[in-house]
Amino acid sequence: MNTPRTSFHGVALSESQRDILGMIATNHPLDDILAAICLMLDAQDPDTLCSILLTDAQGKHLLNGAAPGLPPEYSRAIHGMAIGPQEGTCGTAAFRGELVVTVDIAQDPSWERFRSLALGHNLRSCWSLPLFSHQGCVLGTFALYQDRANRPSEAQLQRLTCAAQLAAIAIRHERDGQRLEASEQRFRSLFTYNPNPVFALDLAGNIQSVNPAGLKLKPHTAIDFIGHHFSHLVLEEDLERVSQHFSAARAGAPQRFEARVLDESGKLLTMDISNLPIMVNGEIVGVFGIARDISEQKHYERQLSFNASHDRLTGLLNRVSLEDRLILDCHISRRRKRRLAVMCIDLDGFKSINDSIGHYFGDQVLIEVAQRMTRQVRPGDTIVRMGGDEFIVLLPDLLRDEDVVPVAERLMASIARPYCIQGIDLHVSASVGITLSDGHIEQPMQLIQQADMAMYKAKQQGRNNFQWYTSDLNQRVCEHASLRNDLQKAIETQSFRLHYQPQIDARTGRVVGIEALLRWAHPEKGFISPAVFVPVAEDSGQIIPLSLWVLDTACAQLRQLGEQGITGISMAVNISPMHFQRGQFVQCVQAALETHGLRGEQLELEITEALLLHNAEQAIDTLHRLKALGVRIALDDFGTGFSSLSYLKRLPIDKIKIDRSFIQEISTDRHDAAITQGIISMAHHLSLTVVAEGVETASQVDFLTGSHCDVFQGYYFAKPMPYAEIEAFLRHPACLSLTG
Numbered sequence: 251m252n253t254p255r256t257s258f259h260g261v262a263l264s265e266s267q268r269d270i271l272g273m274i275a276t277n278h279p280l281d282d283i284l285a286a287i288c289l290m291l292d293a294q295d296p297d298t299l300c301s302i303l304l305t306d307a308q309g310k311h312l313l314n315g316a317a318p319g320l321p322p323e324y325s326r327a328i329h330g331m332a333i334g335p336q337e338g339t340c341g342t343a344a345f346r347g348e349l350v351v352t353v354d355i356a357q358d359p360s361w362e363r364f365r366s367l368a369l370g371h372n373l374r375s376c377w378s379l380p381l382f383s384h385q386g387c388v389l390g391t392f393a394l395y396q397d398r399a400n401r402p403s404e405a406q407l408q409r410l411t412c413a414a415q416l417a418a419i420a421i422r423h424e425r426d427g428q429r430l431e432a433s434e435q436r437f438r439s440l441f442t443y444n445p446n447p448v449f450a451l452d453l454a455g456n457i458q459s460v461n462p463a464g465l466k467l468k469p470h471t472a473i474d475f476i477g478h479h480f481s482h483l484v485l486e487e488d489l490e491r492v493s494q495h496f497s498a499a500r501a502g503a504p505q506r507f508e509a510r511v512l513d514e515s516g517k518l519l520t521m522d523i524s525n526l527p528i529m530v531n532g533e534i535v536g537v538f539g540i541a542r543d544i545s546e547q548k549h550y551e552r553q554l555s556f557n558a559s560h561d562r563l564t565g566l567l568n569r570v571s572l573e574d575r576l577i578l579d580c581h582i583s584r585r586r587k588r589r590l591a592v593m594c595i596d597l598d599g600f601k602s603i604n605d606s607i608g609h610y611f612g613d614q615v616l617i618e619v620a621q622r623m624t625r626q627v628r629p630g631d632t633i634v635r636m637g638g639d640e641f642i643v644l645l646p647d648l649l650r651d652e653d654v655v656p657v658a659e660r661l662m663a664s665i666a667r668p669y670c671i672q673g674i675d676l677h678v679s680a681s682v683g684i685t686l687s688d689g690h691i692e693q694p695m696q697l698i699q700q701a702d703m704a705m706y707k708a709k710q711q712g713r714n715n716f717q718w719y720t721s722d723l724n725q726r727v728c729e730h731a732s733l734r735n736d737l738q739k740a741i742e743t744q745s746f747r748l749h750y751q752p753q754i755d756a757r758t759g760r761v762v763g764i765e766a767l768l769r770w771a772h773p774e775k776g777f778i779s780p781a782v783f784v785p786v787a788e789d790s791g792q793i794i795p796l797s798l799w800v801l802d803t804a805c806a807q808l809r810q811l812g813e814q815g816i817t818g819i820s821m822a823v824n825i826s827p828m829h830f831q832r833g834q835f836v837q838c839v840q841a842a843l844e845t846h847g848l849r850g851e852q853l854e855l856e857i858t859e860a861l862l863l864h865n866a867e868q869a870i871d872t873l874h875r876l877k878a879l880g881v882r883i884a885l886d887d888f889g890t891g892f893s894s895l896s897y898l899k900r901l902p903i904d905k906i907k908i909d910r911s912f913i914q915e916i917s918t919d920r921h922d923a924a925i926t927q928g929i930i931s932m933a934h935h936l937s938l939t940v941v942a943e944g945v946e947t948a949s950q951v952d953f954l955t956g957s958h959c960d961v962f963q964g965y966y967f968a969k970p971m972p973y974a975e976i977e978a979f980l981r982h983p984a985c986l987s988l989t990g
């Protein structure tokens with residue numbers, strides 16, 4: 251075997267070669283062309299028979315291409331022969347990639363498999379040349395057979411080479427055509443089936459073609475696309491920007507941007523657009539515009555960012571947005587040389603709506619409050635819902651400080667109007683704290699703290715009013731905070747004591763009960779009145795552990811008195827509304843009684859009207875459950891509240907305690923005297939016992955005795971005293987003098 255190579259180029263073309271090239275150029279079927287090449291060669295050399303085999307798709311086998319002169323049975327038999335180092339002449343030529351000459355098939359070891367077949371068809375020698383693609387891959391083989399053992403002459407080799415090159419051209423041409431067609435189809439699919447609108451634009455921006463998805467886009471200008479400029483599609487405001495992107499893409503830089511389009515119904519669509527240069531033969535001939543409708547995605551994005559910055563219930567801005575707005579408003583008032591007012595608004599009576607008739611009603615009230623507030627402020631003002639029933643209002647553009655007053659009054663008045671929800675009339679009011687600034691503040695959030703302190707003061711001033719922030723308020727709030735810390739330490743170290751004040755029967759002068767009063771000796775500040783620290787403990791929730799301690803200690807010491815033989819007196823304990831409203835309150839009382847082996851009647855709980863303000867029905871239910879334990883109930887500070895006269899007959903109570911403020915003036919103030927007498931007579935009608943608190947003088951005793959008051963308590967008889975003293979006091983139960 252040898253391997254000469256001959257070039258096609260430079261050889262003069264015969265007529266038949268030109269015909270074949272013509273067939274190739276005019277896209278004749280490959281089979282016909284290959285057959286024509288074989289016939290041409292067979293005609294040129296009657297001593298040889300041609301065979302063209304083509305590589306299969308995997309490049310592993312050879313398939314029949316054309317062999318019009320070979321016996322069909324032989325062609326069929328070698329169809330699919332393997333490509334390999336010992337696979338006949340053609341299989342080996344394809345394997346080696348070079349001309350293989352088999353002089354005598356009868357002798358050649360590579361012909362073992364097909365030898366008898368070939369010899370049976372009188373085929374003795376075979377010369378085969380591989381056909382190559384542009385990339386150097388073997389496309390097939392071109393072989394010549396003879397009926398005798400022979401090697402090719404120079405002329406035969408040249409003919410074989412020329413024919414093989416023709417065949418290679420034909421095969422490559424067909425394969426290139428197929429590839430081109432496939433790539434065109436692929437491209438067309440990308441264009442046709444693209445779910446996004448695709449426009450092909452010329453260099454001037456006119457639409458050359460549009461895919462079906464693009465045709466569905468019905469712009470408000472109702473153009474039929476082809477030949478129209480893209481500007482007919484884009485919203486006018488976006489046009490300049492879109493044109494800039496188009497120019498950049500036309501200059502070769504792909505672009506991606508967003509633009510808005512109005513559809514035929516006037517709906518604004520947001521499109522994510524890609525502009526890509528169309529390159530043909532290295533030259534930009536136009537621009538593709540691929541648009542994706544992202545209106546829905548934009549809508550969700552907007553909604554997400556709205557939800558992040560707004561309160562879901564009321565639609566107002568939420569706490570997250572506050573700081574940014576505040577900084578912005580400080581900036582505005584600084585620049586415009588205006589005053590900035592920050593208001594902290596807390597609803598009064600809102601919690602009782604939530605607790606008593608449910609969150610649905612609470613929510614409706616909040617929504618309505620938000621709407622009413624919004625109507626009372628100007629567009630540049632900000633209202634933030636901080637959560638619960640607390641709001642912040644920012645007014646950044648006030649001419650003078652006092653301009654905030656009418657706004658605060660309008661807000662309060664609008665909030666205080668009744669709310670009719672599902673036929674139920676509900677009432678809330680607002681406590682408002684105000685602070686002012688000129689915007690020059692390093693930490694704007696301090697303004698919120700200031701407004702909050704002022705609001706707290708408004709609450710303490712009886713609600714439904716507004717208060718200004720002042721620096722001494724700051725001072726008080728600091729004290730409040732330090733008191734809370736100290737209280738915590740005192741709770742942890744059990745530094746409290748109970749003092750007891752006797753209660754005297756007006757008719758007999760005997761002690762019928764004692765009231766437990768909490769005492770706290772502060773390590774540095776000395777004695778601190780419960781009137782000061784109890785409200786702080788109520789605010790912070792510290793009142794719960796404190797109350798539990800009082801209840802337990804008072805019961806323990808009453809039991810101790812009993813063990814000392816001092817019986818027949820009851821123990822009165824003050825109950826904080828917060829503790830009372832806790833779900834476990836009745837169980838706590840029962841546990842205290844059981845722990846210390848007391849009967850219910852030995853314990854008296856002093857409650858205040860404040861307790862009825864929040865969810866009166868539930869409070870009454872709790873009172874009934876306490877009564878079921880035998881415990882007695884006294885209504886403390888009677889006369890200072892405002893709402894409960896109508897409740898009185900519904901309340902399962904045993905006593906009322908007339909507040910000290912009435913008793914103080916009864917001898918000098920006709921009104922207080924009349925009120926006191928009225929209270930006593932009304933209470934007696936309801937079969938309630940009346941206790942007068944803060945009795946200090948003999949004339950008060952006289953007046954109260956004359957008015958049929960039942961029980962006295964006050965300094966006139968005894969001050970609150972520690973356990974050891976009350977024990978001694980009670981051990982000598984001498985009747986106390988009821989007159990001066």
Ligand SMILES: Nc1nc2c(ncn2[C@@H]2O[C@@H]3COP(=O)(O)O[C@H]4[C@@H](O)[C@H](n5cnc6c(=O)[nH]c(N)nc65)O[C@@H]4COP(=O)(O)O[C@H]3[C@H]2O)c(=O)[nH]1
Nearest residue numbers: 767768779780781784800824825826944945946963964965
């Ligand atoms: N000027 C004057 N005052 C008299 C006279 N007689 C009694 N007092 C004082 O009047 C207050 C009566 O207690 P309160 O009205 O329940 O008012 C109590 C009660 O509301 C609260 N408190 C006291 N101990 C407790 C407690 O253990 N738990 C709760 N939740 N509150 C308590 O603190 C308030 C103040 O308690 P205290 O300072 O102990 O003040 C007591 C008592 O010392 C008098 O003749 N003249």
